[in-house]
Amino acid sequence: MAAQNDAVLKIEGLTKSFQNVHVLMNIDLAIEEGAFLVLVGPSGCGKSTLLNCVAGLEAPTSGRILIGGRDMTDAAPKDRDIAMVFQSYALYPNMSVARNITFGMKVRGATRAEQRSALEKVAHMLKIDHLLNRRPAHLSGGQRQRVAMGRALVRQPKLFLFDEPLSNLDAKLRVEMRAEIKRLHRALGATIVYVTHDQTEAMSLATEVAVMEGGVIAQLGPPQQVYDYPVNTFVAGFIGSPAMNFINGRISKDGGAIRIQVSFDGATRELPADHYPFGGGIEDGAEVILGIRPEYVSGSDPSADRPNVALDLVPTLVETNGFDQHVNLAFGDSEISGRFSPREQIKLGTPVRTRIDLSQISVFDRETRQRL
Amino acid sequence: MTDATLTSAPAGRATRRGIVRVALRGLLYLLLALFVAYYILPLFVMAVTSLKSLDEIRAGSLMSLPDSASLVSWATAWSSACAGIQCEGLQPFFWNSVKMVVPAVFLSTFLGAVNGYALSHWRFRGANLIFALMLFGCFIPFQVVLLPMARTLGLLGLAGSLGGLVLVHVVYGLGFTTLFFRNYYVTIPVELVKAAKIDGAGFFTIFFRIFLPLSPPIIVVTVIWQFTQIWNDFLFGVSFSQAGTQPVTVALNNIVNSTTGVKEYNVDMAAAIIAGLPTLIVYVLAGKYFIRGLTAGSVKG
Numbered sequence: 001m002a003a004q005n006d007a008v009l010k011i012e013g014l015t016k017s018f019q020n021v022h023v024l025m026n027i028d029l030a031i032e033e034g035a036f037l038v039l040v041g042p043s044g045c046g047k048s049t050l051l052n053c054v055a056g057l058e059a060p061t062s063g064r065i066l067i068g069g070r071d072m073t074d075a076a077p078k079d080r081d082i083a084m085v086f087q088s089y090a091l092y093p094n095m096s097v098a099r100n101i102t103f104g105m106k107v108r109g110a111t112r113a114e115q116r117s118a119l120e121k122v123a124h125m126l127k128i129d130h131l132l133n134r135r136p137a138h139l140s141g142g143q144r145q146r147v148a149m150g151r152a153l154v155r156q157p158k159l160f161l162f163d164e165p166l167s168n169l170d171a172k173l174r175v176e177m178r179a180e181i182k183r184l185h186r187a188l189g190a191t192i193v194y195v196t197h198d199q200t201e202a203m204s205l206a207t208e209v210a211v212m213e214g215g216v217i218a219q220l221g222p223p224q225q226v227y228d229y230p231v232n233t234f235v236a237g238f239i240g241s242p243a244m245n246f247i248n249g250r251i252s253k254d255g256g257a258i259r260i261q262v263s264f265d266g267a268t269r270e271l272p273a274d275h276y277p278f279g280g281g282i283e284d285g286a287e288v289i290l291g292i293r294p295e296y297v298s299g300s301d302p303s304a305d306r307p308n309v310a311l312d313l314v315p316t317l318v319e320t321n322g323f324d325q326h327v328n329l330a331f332g333d334s335e336i337s338g339r340f341s342p343r344e345q346i347k348l349g350t351p352v353r354t355r356i357d358l359s360q361i362s363v364f365d366r367e368t369r370q371r372l
Numbered sequence: 373m374t375d376a377t378l379t380s381a382p383a384g385r386a387t388r389r390g391i392v393r394v395a396l397r398g399l400l401y402l403l404l405a406l407f408v409a410y411y412i413l414p415l416f417v418m419a420v421t422s423l424k425s426l427d428e429i430r431a432g433s434l435m436s437l438p439d440s441a442s443l444v445s446w447a448t449a450w451s452s453a454c455a456g457i458q459c460e461g462l463q464p465f466f467w468n469s470v471k472m473v474v475p476a477v478f479l480s481t482f483l484g485a486v487n488g489y490a491l492s493h494w495r496f497r498g499a500n501l502i503f504a505l506m507l508f509g510c511f512i513p514f515q516v517v518l519l520p521m522a523r524t525l526g527l528l529g530l531a532g533s534l535g536g537l538v539l540v541h542v543v544y545g546l547g548f549t550t551l552f553f554r555n556y557y558v559t560i561p562v563e564l565v566k567a568a569k570i571d572g573a574g575f576f577t578i579f580f581r582i583f584l585p586l587s588p589p590i591i592v593v594t595v596i597w598q599f600t601q602i603w604n605d606f607l608f609g610v611s612f613s614q615a616g617t618q619p620v621t622v623a624l625n626n627i628v629n630s631t632t633g634v635k636e637y638n639v640d641m642a643a644a645i646i647a648g649l650p651t652l653i654v655y656v657l658a659g660k661y662f663i664r665g666l667t668a669g670s671v672k673g
Contacts, residue, residue: 055566055570056569056570057566057569057570076569077566077569077570078569078570078571078572078573082570083570084566084567084570086563086566086567087563088561088563090561090563090564090566090567091567092564092567092568092581092582093586094582094585094586103568103571103573103581104570104571104572107571107572107573107577108572151567151571
């Protein structure tokens with residue numbers, strides 16, 4: 001994404017260190033109005049710290065934060081024109097739902113009439129009209145989350161910040177609220193930065209995903225792009241469930257044909273890789289990691305024009321989930337996972353005809369772990 | 373059929389176990405009764421003695437109930453007993469104590485709340501050191517600070533005044549009140565403060581609008597603690613007061629020690645009960661909140 005002047009949020013060279021621990025290193029980021037940016041990564045990757053820096057709850061060690069084109073690096077949280085939703089909801093326990101939602105307006109000196117009309121609108125939008133006189137302690141988790149979102153919505157900020165808002169909800173409610181957030185995003189045209197460790201949430205909500213690892217953004221892009229073209233093995237392994245299969249291989253160039261040699265069970269197979277766009281070219285004998293998503297490992301015949309290879313592999317684990325079967329297959333010393341049609345009869349220990357569709361592979365340098 | 377024979381043996385064992393259980397229970401109640409008697413007896417002796425006449429005290433036994441209960445010695449203790457050369461009873465000193473204890477409890481509790489809030493949710497540089505020093509302050513024996521405090525009060529022009537006593541009690545109560553509030557407030561989620569900051573609230577808005585409304589349990593604990601400490605204090609009272617500003621504890625001591633001729637046990641006892649009554653009342657009224665506050669833990673958001 002090209003950084004533009006009208007970016008709602010722009011982060012330049014942001015670094016955050018605690019003594020000698022570098023939590024964030026030289027983060028650059030820009031999002032436009034209406035974007036839904038999801039910061040995703042394992043715990044400790046710095047995603048929450050980054051969000052807290054944007055909110056003004058933590059001061060960056062160096063770098064700049066611009067919100068709506070204005071430098072907000074040193075501004076107080078209340079002056080940043082932001083609203084935030086927390087994982088623990090952070091509702092004021094001593095106030096009713098209505099007062100929770102209007103507290104910010106009250107502190108800012110809005111009139112009673114303004115407060116009431118804003119409250120009515122938000123309560124209606126989130127369907128919490130009937131809860132306004134209750135205390136947070138008397139609400140369910142999902143209701144509390146709605147109230148927390150109401151508190152954010154009522155501010156009509158330039159930028160919404162969500163810090164793992166769904167992590168405390170049970171699985172079913174999480175899916176419901178996820179859809180709700182997505183709907184709100186569309187209805188309001190809001191700009192959102194959203195932190196989560198759940199890659200499913202990231203994929204389903206984001207217009208832009210930033211995958212973070214060890215204080216840096218490993219990859220930033222639309223979800224499908226991140227999914228199809230992960231820049232390194234970390235991103236490849238983190239995004240997608242079940243995780244991408246990694247197979248060690250070696251490049252063999254034979255005239256114009258590029259192949260990837262893969263050895264297992266004492267035999268070597270050569271997989272066609274002519275179609276793979278090796279960026280800067282590739283040397284014969286290069287050690288690589290071949291990445292294949294499980295959905296490209298299956299029993300069904302891929303269409304004939306796609307490069308593929310058929311192998312007989314022994315299933316070691318079968319998990320059924322109704323719409324497909326997730327099967328682990330012995331592959332040399334390791335295993336690869338595939339997705340098979342639920343109608344297919346799969347028996348543990350009995351080799352099964354497995355087709356590997358090679359049209360959507362990723363190839364990584366084995367040493368640098370970067371995409372080739 | 374066979375069931376009957378099978379169950380009869382365990383049934384016999386069960387009754388024996390039942391007897392043991394009843395016996396143990398009886399023993400438990402007996403012990404508890406002994407403890408109750410042990411704690412209540414002094415109060416009982418004081419109460420009955422205060423209601424007897426001097427003749428009866430000399431003639432009868434310590435434990436016997438009074439032949440004819442009279443409140444004469446209570447009246448004497450309250451309004452005409454002699455503390456040193458002054459013979460106005462406990463009354464003026466009692467009001468001294470009230471005038472000292474109310475502002476001292478209020479101020480030390482309030483400042484403790486602000487301190488605890490700042491120490492738990494506004495982690496400034498050196499917060500831990502300051503907290504450690506305050507904790508240390510809780511454990512300094514009061515005798516150690518008598519002289520420096522006397523000098524300080526002199527410099528401030530508060531020597532011998534009730535204001536001076538209030539200051540001393542506030543300063544030496546702060547360690548405890550801060551500890552109470554800090555430990556209570558650390559259980560309040562940090563995100564609550566973050567949310568309030570984003571909502572635009574500042575240090576004191578968050579304190580008054582969010583933290584204080586969550587604090588009644590710990591306020592009750594702190595008030596009871598401080599009230600008891602300050603009301604019952606003798607050392608500071610005797611050291612930093614002068615004629616006219618002495619608290620009731622000092623006056624009680626003077627009444628008991630300055631009788632000439634016959635020792636009026638009934639008046640002494642009545643005076644002691646009067647001096648101890650306010651703390652008793654506070655416990656009776658707020659005791660259950662005290663227990664609740666001590667065990668109160670997390671505030672769920």
